Amino acid sequence: MTHSLGLLIFPGFQLLDAAGPLAAFEIAGRYGEGGYALSVLAVTEGEVKSSAGVALNAVAIERALPLDTLMLAGGDGVPQAAMDPAVLAFVRLMHSRARRVASVCSGTYILAEAGLLDGKRATTHWSRSADFASRYPKVRLEPDRIFIRDGSVWSSAGITAGIDLALALIAEDLGEPIARRTAEQLVVYRRRPGGQSQFSALLAMERPEGRFGPLLAWARERLAEPLSIEQLAEQAAMSPRNFARRFLEETGSTPARAIERLRVEAAREWIGGGAESVEQIALRAGFRDPDRMRRAFIRAFGQSPQAMRRVAKAQM
Template identity: 60%
Template sequence: MIGILVFPNFQLLDAAGPIAAFEIAGRLAGAPASIKVIAAEPGEIASSSGVALLARGLRSIAGLETLIVAGGQGVRAAASCPRILAFVRKAAQRGCRVASVCSGAYVLAEAGILDGRHATTHWRHTQHFLASYPQIKLAPDRIFARDGNIWSSAGISAGIDLALAMIIEDHGEAVAQAAARQLVLYHRRGGGQSQFSSLLELKAPTGRFAPLLSWAREHLDQALTVERLAEHAGMSARHFTRAFIAETGATPSKAIERLRVEVARQRVQGSSEAIELIAQSAGFRDPERMRRAFIRSFGQPPQALRRAARAG
């Protein structure tokens, strides 16, 4: 059984996205999914849009195998509800697959089940989440993260990506791909793909690290280690890393990778220069490293982007 945990003022798509993905996958696999919406108090639970879902109470749920906690405007109240926290904690302790969508990560964090684990959440919450839960290994620019039986995902639509990853585990790659096509998704994103909003921020940085990133963009062919970036910023490596993540929502290494990817993408799509030469000048050193970075960022290798640009 799959349980979708909601609360007053939850984000509707945080719940509806995974529900649709599991429903379609179950039908395609010939094993219809048993999906229940649950809440601390049974009855109609209104989302932030005003649209309500009919939820069962926590005590009425038995045989739960997957629990997905929605996010939304009401998450702070949910994250301070002892009944919800106890329910989530007990589900994790039983080995249930427990996940959060967007700010639902706050519920998992308050329940204590993210302590010492890798997790992610919406990029807008990065700074507050890092300050509130230093014991959690936040990966601020991932679409979703998994650490054992605990999963977490970024904003809203990333809940569908998380559900599709679970569907692979339950029904295999073929069913997940078919479900993605049914959902009319351009491609199924892997967990390591960057949150697009963070990419936009780094392309036009305006904060205190703007000069550093502008300098780095002009020196992409060099070894831009965390130590060298910190030295250029006049900070210790440890302090620099935490401050950089808090402001940009990405680690320094991820930021540099994105700058390299963006410069390389422009040259891949706008010229007939050899992929090997582009990889070297953008700082990737070899084409395979650049190929993996392109797939993380765009879901496609450089050659596919070049073919699409020429076809266009």
């Protein structure tokens, strides 16, 4: 069976939002029987310039073949596209006719403007989350997700998360082995679970001019060790008291809280991507016992490691 997939672009679209998923689907088609019939769509037929100035050739939406899946790119041109009656009418039509509709990055705005996300869970690029939430209060925005599926509507975070979304769609269409081979060909992870954070403690706490980035990276490689404040201060060549004060001033976090965040991030990745037991992961991440890790997970993510493992398995 061949799956027909159309990717909707507009002036000022983000090139990788389109090219990344298209490459994934094209590669999957080599491995999977039937594969994909791909088309690039726009309101007006012809060349459509991306925000990078590079153009893709598009088919007019009125000439679009019956689609199994419609995907929407994001990018700087989204505000104009989201106000275009022709775009919104086409998206609503495809939602009623196609098996599923998906967006990459800020393409979520178009889905929301078309009314397809009211009452649904969705995500978008982290930098746009506050604006999106204020504009579309009826959408159940989950800003710390890579991609989300709610019924027949899928949404994803910024740019490369479109490849994660494409791999999930490929797994649904052609099976997990094909998605895995596609990821190997693209030299990307298969898989980053949809629930994986868009952020990391290293990025959130490190300041460009700060001195603690190398220390956090050092600690990230030694999570099974105690990583006491004395050990961290010694590595930073500071007294424990001065270290604790300077670290809080610069990162907005205590050293203990920062280490816990590194541990839960690492443990969440291992829980979603491996076969180790929760007990083994708790030791590997430095929590020492599963109950301590469970409490840290609930503080950080609002759910237990076991619940996150069930979600990850359900997405496979």
